[in-house]
Amino acid sequence: MKKVGVECRNIRLSYGNTEVLKDINISIAPGEFFALLGPSGSGKSTLLRLIAGFNQHQHGQLLVDGRDISGVPPWDRNIGMVFQNYALWPHMTVWDNVAFGLVERKVPKAELRERVQAALELVGLADYAKRRPNHLSGGQQQRVALARTIVIEPQVLLLDEPLSNLDKKLRVQMRRELLALQRRLGITTIFVTHDQEEAMTTADRMAVLNHGVVQQLGSPANLFDFPSNRFVADFVGTMNVLEGNVRERNGGDIVLGVDGVGDLRLPVDNETLPTGRCAASFRPHTVVVEAAGAVGDARYTWLPGEILASEFLGEFTRYQIRIGTQQLTADQTHYAGLSKFPPGASVAVGIDPSQVRLLAA
Incomplete structure (x- = not known):
């Protein structure tokens, strides 16, 4: 799979008179694990949904692999998203949940079986294919959501607070597994979180947002050691x-x-x-x-x-x-x-x- 970059150029988004995103300029390298970090209401989830195609900006450009996809509908963007609540179909088996996107794309049956099996093996759930989501733990449901997303082979993987419903010990385990999976696939990944520990332990680089403005962008160590303002200093660690x-x-x-x-x-x-x-x-x-x-x-x-x-x-x-x-x-x-x-x-x-x-x- 080709690795692609994502670039936000001067993006602005408003709801009525409320400006939610203000001149967002972010360039994410092909294959990078990038985190959007900020408090509730900072605009990070709005930006993620904008990249997915669920929100539409009024100004600026959104480029994937150098192509402006601002007017492209979500189903034509080849971008996968894992939601905070996993959004699994409760009446379907694990296999059917993972296969759903391929069925909708009318993938031939032989190829579908091969890709679903490979995705389940990748997340360690090959033995759980016949179970339903309510018979799985939170961590296992998270893996199903990941498998369902990566099976369609998206160019970009979006993660919207995917670990927030897990207990602390499982969050630590899952973020390690998530990073290992991303490294194995080499897929460009954008991870939204309000937890600075999650961002710092997974991201190659991250952007800190507040009130719709990028406060600082760089590696976790750079933001921790050299914060550019009081907000970043207080939000990334204790100061x-x-x-x-x-x-x-x-x-x-x-x-x-x-x-x-x-x-x-x-x-x-x-x-x-x-x-x-x-x-x-x-x-x-x-x-x-x-x-x-x-x-x-x-x-x-x-x-x-x-x-x-x-x-x-x-x-x-x-x-x-x-x-x-x-x-x-x-x-x-x-x-x-x-x-x-x-x-x-x-x-x-x-x-x-x-x-x-x-x-x-």
Whole structure:
């Protein structure tokens, strides 16, 4: 099967006076696993349905393999979609559910049998062909929905929150199976989710949407390490944010006067030296917590703090810490025998300047 790219060029979509998608520009490479990530109402599912042909944009172009398919009806797009609720026919067997699309396309019987059998074997359900959907687990129903979609050999596979109805353990298992299947088929895949962990563990690249606008596009690691704005920083993982004013610039460093805390000296790119008000942002796992008075690593900027609360989360303990008049979160790796800091304990908080990102306040 030929791998194809998908491109959205300046796409806008409105319902009446409500603009749902605003100048969407996304280019998805052939064979790429691409995620659309965002909160409810961000426009991600609307964009996915637009690519499928169920929604129609008023402006822009939608290209598949370089051809504008904006006016092409859904049944002529050769795009497969797996819905959140699987949409299986309850009165049909697994075999008949998977064969349905081929029957509608009037595929010869011998070819139909061969393709249905191959699709069921691909998702590990060859032994379940005679069962009905209500006799299957949630994960098995998900595999039937996938088999029914891939059996028609679509150029593009669309996944609309396909794991949201599964429990956590099964979601982890299914996203691994989903990624392995996509790699095996090499099919261009677009995956909609509001779960940043799902997006980051499966996608080659992803776009974060909010209010119908692409906030940032890139690899999961790039978005996590170098968020372009406060929304992306907060939505992709957890972020500490300390706002303040730039008080001094010296070569590649600035001194940020953090509200209620004091001065932080931070390295920045000379070409993007900020001025005025901005926010120092850093991830909880980059923060070090030591007992008050301990001699800290010179790589860190150390500030006095007080433990407000803690949560034991197994692999790590999450602390809420007051520094000055501000509060931040620190994640400390847990191992057997390590004692926790109690609420009210005085501590030294280490911030690694190399892990701080300066964002618009």
